[in-house]
Amino acid sequence: MINQLFAIFLVACSTTIEAFGQICFKKKSTRTVDGDLGSNMWLAGGIGCMIVEAVVWNCVLHKLNVSIAYPMGSLSFVMVLLLSKLLLKEKIQRERWIGVVLILCGTILLGLNSTGPNT
Amino acid sequence: MGLLDKVPSSNLYKKAESSALFKRVPLSICLGLSVAIILDTGVQIFWKMAVDSTANESVFGTFLHPLFWLVVALFLLQLANWLKVLENADLSYSQPITSLSYISVGVLSALILHEHISIPQILGITLVLAGVWFISRTDPNTVSSVTGIDPSPITGGGLK
Numbered sequence: 001m002i003n004q005l006f007a008i009f010l011v012a013c014s015t016t017i018e019a020f021g022q023i024c025f026k027k028k029s030t031r032t033v034d035g036d037l038g039s040n041m042w043l044a045g046g047i048g049c050m051i052v053e054a055v056v057w058n059c060v061l062h063k064l065n066v067s068i069a070y071p072m073g074s075l076s077f078v079m080v081l082l083l084s085k086l087l088l089k090e091k092i093q094r095e096r097w098i099g100v101v102l103i104l105c106g107t108i109l110l111g112l113n114s115t116g117p118n119t
Numbered sequence: 120m121g122l123l124d125k126v127p128s129s130n131l132y133k134k135a136e137s138s139a140l141f142k143r144v145p146l147s148i149c150l151g152l153s154v155a156i157i158l159d160t161g162v163q164i165f166w167k168m169a170v171d172s173t174a175n176e177s178v179f180g181t182f183l184h185p186l187f188w189l190v191v192a193l194f195l196l197q198l199a200n201w202l203k204v205l206e207n208a209d210l211s212y213s214q215p216i217t218s219l220s221y222i223s224v225g226v227l228s229a230l231i232l233h234e235h236i237s238i239p240q241i242l243g244i245t246l247v248l249a250g251v252w253f254i255s256r257t258d259p260n261t262v263s264s265v266t267g268i269d270p271s272p273i274t275g276g277g278l279k
Contacts, residue, residue, distance in 0.1 A: 022210055025198075029205035030262075037206075047198075058181055061170045070163075070221070077215050084211035091261035092211055095253045102250030103218045109243030110225050 007063040011072045014056045019079035021049030023087050071111035074104055141255070148259050151204035152216050158197040159220040164227060166190045208259040215254050218247055 024046030028038040060069050077100045084090040169186035181187055204213050222244050229236050236244075 022214060025202060026205050026210040029202045031206070043202075050194075058170070061167070062174075066167050070224075074218065074221070077218065080214045081211050084209065088210060089262060090209045090211045091258075093257045093261075095256045096211055096215070099250040099253035100215050102246050102253065103215055103221075104250075106243040106246030106248075106250060107218065107221050109239045109246060110221055112239045112243070 003063060007060055007069075008072070010056055010060045010063070011069060011075075014053050014060060015073060015076035015079050017049050017053045017056065018073075018076045019083050021046045021053065022080050023083050024049060026084075026088055068111055071107040074107040077103060141252075144255060144259060145207065148204065148208050148213075151200060151207070152213060154200050155197065155204060155213075155217050156220045156223065158193050158200065159217055160223040160227065161193045162190055162197060163220065163224045164231075165193070209261055212254060212257060212259050212261075216251050219251055222247055 024042045028040070028042035028046060030038050032038070057069075057073075064072075081092055081096065081100055085092045165186050169184045169190060170181050172186065173180040173184050201213075225240060225244070226236070228234075229240075
């Protein structure tokens with residue numbers, strides 16, 4: 001039980017780290033007034049987030065079955081939407097929220113059956 | 120009679136756009152997202168295979184497996200492609216669309232393991248598809264770009 005809760009905590013960490021990494025990548029790809037791409041520091045930040053996430057995610061895969069872990073990882077879509085709005089000032093139209101909620105429900109259903117929980 | 124003449128042509132275009140089932144997405148974004156989904160599928164499947172074949176070793180045993188290095192190579196390709204996609208499109212637009220890889224991963228694993236796809240899974244696939252459809256209805260780029268290209272000439276949604 002404690003082990004499962006810890007795995008869920010790890011999933012939450014991993015989705016948050018991923019969302020921050022994505023923000024870094026977007027910052028890198030956004031052109032400045034001069035038409036230049038963003039600083040390589042953003043790229044480094046994004047890759048750093050990915051590496052930390054890879055280690056955390058590897059721990060998750062060792063504790064949880066991928067059919068449970070993968071849909072939970074889709075919570076990162078919600079995190080990305082929130083952070084895009086807050087940090088990138090992207091306009092999140094209603095359709096985007098509806099879309100992400102549908103995707104979330106869909107991924108949960110996709111993970112429901114397949115093989116039972118990994119012990 | 121004269122009503123139609125007063126409607127600016129851009130509005131007519133907008134109307135035609137919104138009534139179509141699928142919104143036109145620029146080719147570069149469409150291609151970039153397709154490549155991203157294919158690479159994502161590869162990364163997920165090979166990563167899980169690497170984890171499975173090192174299940175009895177420590178967490179770090181996975182990192183020494185050859186399959187894991189294939190994952191790293193795919194991941195680098197994925198990164199280069201993804202930065203290109205984000206040059207043209209919003210993060211909150213592109214990232215949820217890559218959820219289509221959940222479907223490809225699910226279908227491919229079922230094929231590899233010779234499993235049947237169950238009713239809940241078909242429902243799940245439908246929901247993900249519907250979600251991506253909703254997102255594809257929005258403008259790919261809502262942040263007014265400084266490169267001089269109007270991000271959304273059709274609806275003007277990108278203008279502040």
